[in-house]
Amino acid sequence: MKIAIIGQGYVGYALSVAATNAGHSVIGFDTNPKLISEIKAKGDLKNYLPTNNEDDIKAQDAYIIAVPTPLDEKNLPDLSFLINATQLIARSASKGALVINESTSYPGTLREIVITEIDKINKAKFLYAAAPERIDPANTKWSIKNTPRIIAGTDDQSSKAAYEFYKSICDEVTAVSSPEVAESAKLFENTFRQVNIALVNELAQISSKLGISANEVITAAATKPF
Numbered sequence: 612m613k614i615a616i617i618g619q620g621y622v623g624y625a626l627s628v629a630a631t632n633a634g635h636s637v638i639g640f641d642t643n644p645k646l647i648s649e650i651k652a653k654g655d656l657k658n659y660l661p662t663n664n665e666d667d668i669k670a671q672d673a674y675i676i677a678v679p680t681p682l683d684e685k686n687l688p689d690l691s692f693l694i695n696a697t698q699l700i701a702r703s704a705s706k707g708a709l710v711i712n713e714s715t716s717y718p719g720t721l722r723e724i725v726i727t728e729i730d731k732i733n734k735a736k737f738l739y740a741a742a743p744e745r746i747d748p749a750n751t752k753w754s755i756k757n758t759p760r761i762i763a764g765t766d767d768q769s770s771k772a773a774y775e776f777y778k779s780i781c782d783e784v785t786a787v788s789s790p791e792v793a794e795s796a797k798l799f800e801n802t803f804r805q806v807n808i809a810l811v812n813e814l815a816q817i818s819s820k821l822g823i824s825a826n827e828v829i830t831a832a833a834t835k836p837f
Contacts, residue, residue: 612776614638615668615703616675617696619646619661622713622744623677629755629780631659638668640699665699673709673776674700676725677744680716688716690724697725701732709772710737711762713744715797721790722765740764740773741790743797759783763793 612635616623619641627639639661641647650661660667668674678692693714700710712725721741729737742762747753760781764770770786777784787793811829818825 612636612779613670613672614675614776615640615671615673615700616677617641617668617699618676618678618692618714619643619650620677620679621748622746623675624650625746625748625755626675626677626713626744626780627659627661628656631656633780634658635779638662638671640665640668642695665703668699669703670705671703671708673711673772674704675711675713675742676700677713680714690716690720693720693724694728697728698732701729704729704733704735704737706735706737708737709740709769709776711740711742711773711776713742715743715801716794718791718794718798720794726765738764738766738769738772739790740769741793742773742777743793745800755780757782759785761785761787761793761796763787763790765790 614630614635615638616627617640619627619639623639627637631637636658639650639659640663642663644663647661647663676693676696678696680693681689683689693716704710710725710729712721721739726739740762742760745758745760746755758781760777762770762773762777762784763786764773774784774786814828815825818828
């Protein structure tokens with residue numbers, strides 16, 4: 612399968628390596644020439660081309676969006692990277708291509724941003740799916756291969772195509788009923804993590820004032836099996 616992965620940060624690059632190792636032909640696109648140079652300096656990876664040349668990603672079987680979605684100065688989603696990526700795909704994709712969004716954003720992003728922006732430029736029919744990334748760069752236990760993935764297409768054909776791709780690189784893939792469910796699940800995961808980080812930070816402060824070890828408290832609490 613010929614795949615273009617838009618964005619070669621820690622998410623996109625890891626996905627590029629996984630897809631290449633699974634036997635796919637991968638074009639890793641990023642607008643940052645310095646990043647592309649750094650990736651090239653790591654050495655050749657068979658069937659993987661890092662590039663910032665738009666012409667290289669034309670007529671691929673699948674396009675995967677893996678760009679940052681930070682907050683702006685008003686703490687609102689900055690979707691400029693995502694919009695630029697979708698416009699790039701619209702200029703490059705041929706009819707029937709699979710377009711997947713891995714970038715984190717609000718429920719409805721696939722339909723309201725990705726599909727809408729592409730349709731403004733390219734009226735061809737594409738397959739669309741959401742498959743929010745689940746990458747922890749510093750984690751040596753959980754990788755793309757053994758971390759379960761959630762996917763959802765806008766229709767059965769799109770879901771099947773996305774499922775088949777992720778099944779080629781992941782041990783476990785779960786298809787949910789809609790892209791909005793997949794997108795919401797990602798936000799719930801992130802919120803759960805942030806709440807727990809905040810809780811542990813407060814516990815650390817309280818433990819310090821009590822003169823006890825927060826780590827020991829957590830270890831003790833973790834002995835509860837349910």
